[in-house]
Amino acid sequence: MIKKSKILIVDDHPLMAEATSNTLQQIEGIQIIGIAGTGKRCLELVDLHVPNIVFLDYNLPDQYGDEIAKIIKAKYPSIHLVIFSGIELSHLYNYLIGLEVSAVISKESSGTLIKSLVTLLLENFTVIPVPVFHKMRVDSGNLHQTDSLDDDEVHMMTMIVQGLTNEQMAEEVHMSKRTVDNYIRKIYDKLGVKSRAQAVDKFNQFKHIYEVNRRP
Numbered sequence: 116m117i118k119k120s121k122i123l124i125v126d127d128h129p130l131m132a133e134a135t136s137n138t139l140q141q142i143e144g145i146q147i148i149g150i151a152g153t154g155k156r157c158l159e160l161v162d163l164h165v166p167n168i169v170f171l172d173y174n175l176p177d178q179y180g181d182e183i184a185k186i187i188k189a190k191y192p193s194i195h196l197v198i199f200s201g202i203e204l205s206h207l208y209n210y211l212i213g214l215e216v217s218a219v220i221s222k223e224s225s226g227t228l229i230k231s232l233v234t235l236l237l238e239n240f241t242v243i244p245v246p247v248f249h250k251m252r253v254d255s256g257n258l259h260q261t262d263s264l265d266d267d268e269v270h271m272m273t274m275i276v277q278g279l280t281n282e283q284m285a286e287e288v289h290m291s292k293r294t295v296d297n298y299i300r301k302i303y304d305k306l307g308v309k310s311r312a313q314a315v316d317k318f319n320q321f322k323h324i325y326e327v328n329r330r331p
Contacts, residue, residue: 119146120237121166125157125183126150126199127175131222135170135199138226142233154178161187166194168217168236173200179323181207184214195236202320206307208247210324217241264305264318271298272318275311 122139124147126132132150139145148164151157154177161169169187173180184196195217198204204211204219211219218232218241232242264272274284281299285292303309306317 119144120168120233121146121148121164122233123148123157123160123164123166123169124150125152125154125169125175125180126172127152128172135229138229139170139233141226142230145233152176154183157183158186161191161194165191168195168197168233170197170199173198173202173204181211181214181324184211184216188215197232197236203307205244205247206305206317207321207324264302268298268302268305271295272302272314275299276315276318 122145124132124135124139126135129152132152136147136150139147148166149160151160152175154175157169157171157175160166171180171183175183180198180200184198187194187196192215196215198211198216198219199222200219201222208219217236220228220232220242228242235241270288271284274287279287281292281295285295288295299314303314306314308314308317
């Protein structure tokens with residue numbers, strides 16, 4: 116009897132989880148060992164079944180996907196983790212690669228792409244969007260660097276979230292307004308946004324990552 120490859124789906128949206136399950140069941144030799152709606156349940160099922168692949172939603176009710184990924188990889192380094200998200204995560208690719216995530220794909224991905232990804236992962240390969248691939252720089256010096264904000268930029272964003280103007284921020288940090296303007300432009304580039312409102316929204320979504328990266 117041919118041994119089946121086990122896949123766990125982690126998604127708190129039942130319809131999306133079921134659709135993903137239906138797509139994956141079309142692949143020969145695949146066994147869906149469960150669907151988890153929370154990070155806690157995910158970790159329980161991982162310990163119980165030790166799947167080959169986990170499709171892991173980034174935003175779950177109790178934990179973020181990257182936090183769960185760290186826990187799984189610490190215990191089961193050979194498990195392939197696919198961050199499966201409805202939000203844009205391209206600015207976090209380097210960070211997620213550093214966690215040894217095997218792939219990052221959108222929930223809007225076609226069934227063909229999802230099935231192709233699974234086939235590749237089982238051969239220990241992955242897929243990368245062409246625009247992201249073209250921007251990649253692979254060398255020993257920056258393989259695990261992230262594009263997250265440094266301490267000064269986090270401080271700037273915290274003040275922006277609090278509603279301070281550029282002039283007020285300059286006063287607060289004893290800098291010229293021009294220097295503050297330059298900081299904000301750099302922050303927008305890193306976050307991949309074009310407006311203050313977009314920056315606040317993205318910063319709030321990923322604030323926990325920036326805070327973790329600032330810890331000594």
